[in-house]
Amino acid sequence: MINPSSACSIPSPGSSLTPIRGDRPTALIIGGGVIGASSAYELGKAGFACTLLDKGGWSQEASTAAAGMLGAQVEIHQPGPFYDLCRASLAIYRGWAEELEDAGGIPVQYIPEGIVRAAMTADDEHELRSRLPWMQDASWLTAEELLRIESELSPGILGGLHLPEDHQVHPVWLAKSLRAALARQGCLVREWTPATRLLTDCTGSVCGVATPEGELRADLVVLAAGAWSSPLTEPLGLKLPIFPVKGQCISVRTDAPLIRSTVFTKGCYIVPKSDGSYIIGATQEQAGFDKRAHVSTIAGLYEKAAALLPRIADAEFVSTWTGLRPGTEDELPFLGTWEHAPGLIFATGHYRNGILLAPVTGKVVASLALGAAPELDLAPYAPGRAAGSRGQEIPLTL
Template sequence: MTIQKNQTTAAGAQPSALIIGGGVIGCAAAYELGKAGFRCTVLDKGGLAQEASTAAAGMLGAQVETHQPGPFYEMCRASQRMYTEWTDELEQASGISVQYRAEGILRAALTAEDEQELRSRLAWIREAEWLEPSEMLRLESELSPDIHGGLHLPADHQVQPVWLAEALKAALVNQGCRIREWTPAIRLLSEPGTGRVTGVQTSEGPLYADLTVLAAGAWTPALTEPIGLSLPMFPVKGQCISVRTDAPLIRSTVFTKGCYIVPKLDGSYIIGASQLEAGFDKRIHVQTIAELHAKAVELLPRMAEAEFVRTWAGLRPGTRDALPFLGVWDEAPGLVFATGQYRNGILLAPVTGRIVKQLALSEQPFLDLAPYAPSRVLKAATATI
């Protein structure tokens, strides 16, 4: 993709980029573009990182969150490998710790059926070992004695998503990025005849840029449908709980089917997360809290003694084929897609930022983007006719 200066940009001036969506993905893209010399503006309909980014516990679960081999698993692993260097640099740029923890994840089986499914993953997971129940309990003695064993995933680390978002925001401010919160994007602006995207109409007027990055999460289809691309995306509500205990129970993240418990440096634990297609409804439901806590107690019995801290919900951007939309579309030059990461936005932030930067600089992306091409929805629609 060749960046063309639009009519509002003087010849020889610093190229401009407009990022629609202020979640971790959008901010990571802006951060990498800022390092590449772009003058960036991040636009969000609300406050930064208030949707999918806040529905996260911060797991970097390339192994635990993927269920089959293939390109998406490899992209998750690539981003996971980038994380330590990326966050070290981000902390230097922002002065804020992202609270990176490297204790790994224990994925426990509570049923024979779950044990069988987990053992089947050993054929393709790169960094995992099977542990018998006694070995699991040696690592984390508070786990339920009823576990059937599980996977030890030492490369699956974690960060604190709230502090990651704060670090990204501070780094962007230090770069000189303009941050426009509470400014909804109404429609994409494009040149008549060429279809080239030149910016976005907002509630406060038009904004123009040489490059527009679409990282609007579950709200993306409203912007792409008017330009002829109907993306099968939808919001998935994720509800989490924060609790606290009088003394630490675990060091590793522990995970079972339907529930994970992530220990944080402040002594709290995040328990999550529900998955519910309920439109854009972010209401908190007592039944969901009860179900999550009951599952947590089944895995870690002393969670029954925990003090309740708070609960919250965010909307993740789901896609029907469970793959993000990452790349460009020939019919809309000047536009880069970086959306639909669903449960993996925190994990995929470094790799997405790098790929957006490579596309902006007309470089060959270091990963094959064919599986994530926005145009795949058009091919799928043609195939069904």
């Protein structure tokens, strides 16, 4: 259980104090992407009075670099705890999405149409077939069988995986739905308010954050700052190996639908949305914090999309954009606590899987805050692994 800040957590002169709302414990969430928002939503359900801080506008970084695929099967290349975590999140997603819509009144545009992962080369076919022994809810279909599902696919495909349980949401509408639900909970959302430093009290517990507008205090702090997380933990002695990975995307539109399923091949996916548009994505570029879109990169992405779905060449161009995903060296998120920073919960480094892992991450954060019993092993995601140690194992229930 998270205890209220101790008496020695006295703000410095001139600082601002997080409002105390009734007798509820308070939580500060750093990061306004889908991970931070889902954490705030689940904490609100658990009884916390939440304040969410974002360094910029609402949901403008990794969440916007996503197409909304719930690719628990298609984007995981090997079995193990991370695959299990992704499947656990997928299993609760539809119910969670319906709950969000009821809570906020805005649909997330959940589409249960599945994913087709097509092979365009013999090497790709071999690699995809090698996954079948450990995958669940997946089958290999011949080219003819895939074309019966999605007739507009290229006749040059060699076959592929059919993943009927890998669904999708619209990332923009998911963010809107979360914000509406948070508003109805009474969560304070403070955009353009970067957290510049974590505050600690005389016991060493994290008890708030410093911002350009002053200090904010709370009983609990959640770090969900994505690619901007590491500078906040370095003064505590933990340098998180998180770095920005730029994703460039395209949106196009057709007069009549070409596909119902999400279609995917190596280096490219096309996700149909309910408004008749398609999101084509996404690149993976380690280019620092550069968010510029480049013609050559977008052109290459379009060529891959047209090779998979030839009639996409006739689509109307809508827009292109970029977002920065939080990559990690071992491609696993930091999720849990660290014994040297009590009062702080880590929920960051989700890379390409933030949309998919939003519900399970939010529930993990709330469970850690309440001290519930474990059902998932958080050891692979322990923040302390960045320092060569294990984070504190705290009970978790989902």
